[in-house]
Amino acid sequence: MKVFVSSPAGVRVYCEVHEGQSWTVFLARHHQSTQENFTRSWQDYKKGFGDPEGEHWLGNENLHTLTGGETRYRLRVEATNLQGEQRYGEWRVFRVAPEDNRYRLTVEQYSSSSTLGDGLNYHNGQSFTTVDRDHDTNPSINCAVHHGGGGWWWRWGWRWGWVCGDVNPTGPLHLSDLHQDPWEVMSWVSFTPGDGRWVKLSSLTMMVIKS
Numbered sequence: 001m002k003v004f005v006s007s008p009a010g011v012r013v014y015c016e017v018h019e020g021q022s023w024t025v026f027l028a029r030h031h032q033s034t035q036e037n038f039t040r041s042w043q044d045y046k047k048g049f050g051d052p053e054g055e056h057w058l059g060n061e062n063l064h065t066l067t068g069g070e071t072r073y074r075l076r077v078e079a080t081n082l083q084g085e086q087r088y089g090e091w092r093v094f095r096v097a098p099e100d101n102r103y104r105l106t107v108e109q110y111s112s113s114s115t116l117g118d119g120l121n122y123h124n125g126q127s128f129t130t131v132d133r134d135h136d137t138n139p140s141i142n143c144a145v146h147h148g149g150g151g152w153w154w155r156w157g158w159r160w161g162w163v164c165g166d167v168n169p170t171g172p173l174h175l176s177d178l179h180q181d182p183w184e185v186m187s188w189v190s191f192t193p194g195d196g197r198w199v200k201l202s203s204l205t206m207m208v209i210k211s
């Protein structure tokens, strides 16, 4: 069930009701008549972009305001592969640091009952990177550019090949399984827990709720 609410700060957010609880969605990806452009600047990712009723990013400043205080937040991710199979994952700790700490990510305590693999552990503690603000761990490339243009908590390293992470939530949405390397489009490593392959996604929702 979809619900739209306005936060005390006047930000209109999309909430997903799951088992009677209202989760605040901060990333929504799905097929729509015109896909949202996720190749965006630091400022755009800071402020947020897109339509709360369609594909959107809530904004790093909003995410920090929401999760950066003393109240603990949990994360839920729902992902669908190109064959229409849906998986979900939950993490009991999710926090985004202030801008002067480059919106550093804390994502911990993956729930073992998840059906989606823990693609986020590798990104824990990483700073946010966009095409115009490079905070990844590779001095010679920009990981946002390397992975299709989207901003994320990119971190360079050996992950079944040299890449910048285990997930690509903000990559271009490709409904075809052809022609495109999966790490350059919206995808998730270990869609099935323990399986290290990149799996392209047809939809993805990331949302938070107070613990």
Ligand SMILES: [Ca+2]
Residues within 6 Å of the ligand: 134, 135, 136, 137, 138, 139, 140, 141, 142, 143
């Ligand atoms: Ca870099």
